[in-house]
Amino acid sequence: MPGYKIAILPTTSLQENLFTPESDAVLAELGEVVRNEKDEAMETSEVAEMIADCDGVMTSWGVKRLDAEAVAKAGKLKVVAHAAGTVKPIVSNELWAKGVRVSSGACQIAVEVAEDALGKLICGLKDVFRLSQGLRDGGWWEARAASWARSLGRKKVGIVSASHVGKHMMKLLTMFDCEVLLYDPTVSVDDAAGWGARKVEFDEFCSESDAISIHAPSIPATAKMFDADAFAKMRDRCVIVNTARGSVIDEKALIAELEKGRLYALLDVTDPEPPADDSPFRKLENVLLTPHVAGGPDNRWRIGLHAAREIARCLAGESMEGEVTKEMLANIA
Numbered sequence: 001m002p003g004y005k006i007a008i009l010p011t012t013s014l015q016e017n018l019f020t021p022e023s024d025a026v027l028a029e030l031g032e033v034v035r036n037e038k039d040e041a042m043e044t045s046e047v048a049e050m051i052a053d054c055d056g057v058m059t060s061w062g063v064k065r066l067d068a069e070a071v072a073k074a075g076k077l078k079v080v081a082h083a084a085g086t087v088k089p090i091v092s093n094e095l096w097a098k099g100v101r102v103s104s105g106a107c108q109i110a111v112e113v114a115e116d117a118l119g120k121l122i123c124g125l126k127d128v129f130r131l132s133q134g135l136r137d138g139g140w141w142e143a144r145a146a147s148w149a150r151s152l153g154r155k156k157v158g159i160v161s162a163s164h165v166g167k168h169m170m171k172l173l174t175m176f177d178c179e180v181l182l183y184d185p186t187v188s189v190d191d192a193a194g195w196g197a198r199k200v201e202f203d204e205f206c207s208e209s210d211a212i213s214i215h216a217p218s219i220p221a222t223a224k225m226f227d228a229d230a231f232a233k234m235r236d237r238c239v240i241v242n243t244a245r246g247s248v249i250d251e252k253a254l255i256a257e258l259e260k261g262r263l264y265a266l267l268d269v270t271d272p273e274p275p276a277d278d279s280p281f282r283k284l285e286n287v288l289l290t291p292h293v294a295g296g297p298d299n300r301w302r303i304g305l306h307a308a309r310e311i312a313r314c315l316a317g318e319s320m321e322g323e324v325t326k327e328m329l330a331n332i333a
Helices: 012-018 021-028 044-051 093-097 106-125 128-136 141-146 164-173 189-194 202-208 228-233 251-258 297-315 326-331
Strands: 004-008 031-035 056-059 079-082 101-104 156-160 179-183 211-214 239-242 264-267 287-289
Touching: 012 297, 021 297, 056 297, 079 297, 101 297, 106 128, 106 164, 106 211, 106 239, 106 264, 106 287, 106 297, 128 141, 156 164, 156 202, 164 179, 179 202, 202 228, 228 251
Parallel strands: 004 031, 004 056, 056 079, 079 101, 156 179, 156 211, 211 239, 239 264, 264 287
Antiparallel strands: none
16 A cells, blocks of 8 residues: 555545545545534645645535645645546646646536536437427427438538547547538647647638537637627528537527527526526527536446545646646636
């Protein structure tokens, strides 16, 4: 047994969702494991006391920032594995200054989000939800006659951002006979080709895609990137799936275009969340809303196991799959 000490900071109820016998076994192999034994967030002073002599720390949703007070006495600390998505709520300049390596579970959440997005994409192209409502309203032939139902075959599917989710989405789309267009100014043509996609500029992306799946982070460069001009360029019957962040869409512009009946939007995220009670998103027949569940709790066992393995990898001197550096923060959600 290596003899390390690992601190687990999430609440007890979250630990129940994150940990399985498999992840517990990974941690047990490392040495002593100490845990938050309360079903509430630990105060900074409590965190500081628990991690003072720890080699690794696991954080998650609701854990307070590891600031100067929290890490002041953590002289042995080598790694923080965040069993959640973005690490922005838990990292600090003081943590980086100590040379602590940080890992995120975003690459694991990405699996479920991409599956959700693909399901929405297929159902959107097949016009499943409007057809179903037409049948509930008593129609059959009328619903079929008005349907936009199409398959993925030989369609152009646009992916926004080669993020963890975007990359997994491109991987899933290799199983279908479709052309994948990638808009991401940070990647090369060759990188895109390696993921099975063709890199395009934004205007071509908007005008050529039959369906669009958005996986961009919420950063200044992506704020309302889909505006009135972008929507006006889109093909009639274009299906827009957003499982990323609501801020990447100018919602007034999208609503204006949806009211024309030209487009179909499947939105897991909005800005704000939830949308206002009188938001047209709640009433338009060419909108499907889900309440930010694309990366739901069913995936948390995967995130916990990943975090345990990341701590083990780091302490063994190996690379971490989900490592995040200070320099990366500006381009992630």
